[in-house]
Amino acid sequence: MKSLAAVFAESLMIDPASVVDGLAYQSIKEWDSVAHMVLVTALEDNYGIMLDTDDIIAMSSVAKVREILAKYDVAA
Amino acid sequence: MIPALDGKVALVTGATRGIGQAIAVELAAAGATVFAGGRNEAALAAMIAASGQAGRIHPLPFDVTDAAATKAAFMAVQKQGGRLDILVNNAGILKDAPIEMTGADMVAETWSTNLTATLTCCQLAVRLMARPKDGGPGGSIINMASIIGRMGFPFHAAYGASKAGVIGLTLSLAKEVAARGIRVNAIAPGLVDTDMTAGIPPDKREAMLARIGMGRAGQPADIAPLALFLAGDGARYITGQVIGVDGGLVV
Numbered sequence: 001m002k003s004l005a006a007v008f009a010e011s012l013m014i015d016p017a018s019v020v021d022g023l024a025y026q027s028i029k030e031w032d033s034v035a036h037m038v039l040v041t042a043l044e045d046n047y048g049i050m051l052d053t054d055d056i057i058a059m060s061s062v063a064k065v066r067e068i069l070a071k072y073d074v075a076a
Numbered sequence: 077m078i079p080a081l082d083g084k085v086a087l088v089t090g091a092t093r094g095i096g097q098a099i100a101v102e103l104a105a106a107g108a109t110v111f112a113g114g115r116n117e118a119a120l121a122a123m124i125a126a127s128g129q130a131g132r133i134h135p136l137p138f139d140v141t142d143a144a145a146t147k148a149a150f151m152a153v154q155k156q157g158g159r160l161d162i163l164v165n166n167a168g169i170l171k172d173a174p175i176e177m178t179g180a181d182m183v184a185e186t187w188s189t190n191l192t193a194t195l196t197c198c199q200l201a202v203r204l205m206a207r208p209k210d211g212g213p214g215g216s217i218i219n220m221a222s223i224i225g226r227m228g229f230p231f232h233a234a235y236g237a238s239k240a241g242v243i244g245l246t247l248s249l250a251k252e253v254a255a256r257g258i259r260v261n262a263i264a265p266g267l268v269d270t271d272m273t274a275g276i277p278p279d280k281r282e283a284m285l286a287r288i289g290m291g292r293a294g295q296p297a298d299i300a301p302l303a304l305f306l307a308g309d310g311a312r313y314i315t316g317q318v319i320g321v322d323g324g325l326v327v
Contacts, residue, residue, distance in 0.1 A: 037206070040203070041203070041206075041207055049151075050150065050151045050154070050200075052147065053199060
């Protein structure tokens with residue numbers, strides 16, 4: 001299983017070092033709505049889950065994604 | 077000859093009886109792996125055992141109005157089937173009443189089953205169909221509308237509204253997901269003999285039959301070939317269409 005930072009970096013095509021808790025959705029051009037869905041698929045594949053629509057909408061930052069993933073009982 | 081849907085994975089809701097059953101069997105006979113959705117596990121098993129396609133149809137017991145169960149069902153399809161290519165949103169209910177006696181519960185139940193669940197299933201299907209897979213991302217979504225959603229029918233305000241909603245959903249979603257290789261079409265049946273329409277009183281049924289150009293009610297087997305066509309590559313350039321299968325019924 002990849003790390004959360006690696007999933008983010010690969011999905012958004014950004015430097016893993018820039019994947020910090022405060023990184024927010026639509027705060028950088030690489031994390032737009034299209035990339036958001038790529039990220040969703042990558043997270044689902046990495047952790048073997050399927051996210052709820054409400055959670056996809058609520059994934060507003062790296063920290064928030066980590067918090068949401070905790071609900072699915074996966075270590076991120 | 078390689079069957080038309082060889083290697084494809086389909087999910088058909090409301091597949092225990094009627095039109096859904098006919099479509100599940102038709103898709104399986106064309107080579108697809110079919111997950112048959114329905115609320116009653118025993119009834120699903122009996123349908124599959126009698127289908128002649130037991131190897132290709134897999135039971136997927138869930139209630140489309142239960143969002144968590146629906147998500148779990150789509151996850152199961154992805155895990156067991158490895159992909160999703162075809163979704164047939166067929167599960168539906170029909171209740172008729174004069175407008176003055178169309179209760180809030182009946183409206184909620186009808187819209188939740190016929191419309192909200194259809195949207196939820198579309199949403200989950202798009203997420204799976206858009207994934208990378210052999211042959212590239214994409215898929216075919218087929219929504220069951222009704223002639224009543226296009227033309228209206230007395231005492232069917234709640235049902236008619238739900239089916240008109242399905243048509244609106246189909247048209248908008250087709251435009252949204254076309255670039256991702258996903259086609260979305262609707263079938264609008266007329267009067268089809270199923271358990272759902274068995275409750276129509278004989279006098280009303282006779283009056284409807286008199287308005288069918290072909291002089292007979294439709295059968296589930298009259299609907300299934302269109303679903304097969306829309307599911308397959310022959311319909312690769314067809315999206316956002318509502319196609320009537322009604323024997324020339326005028327309502």
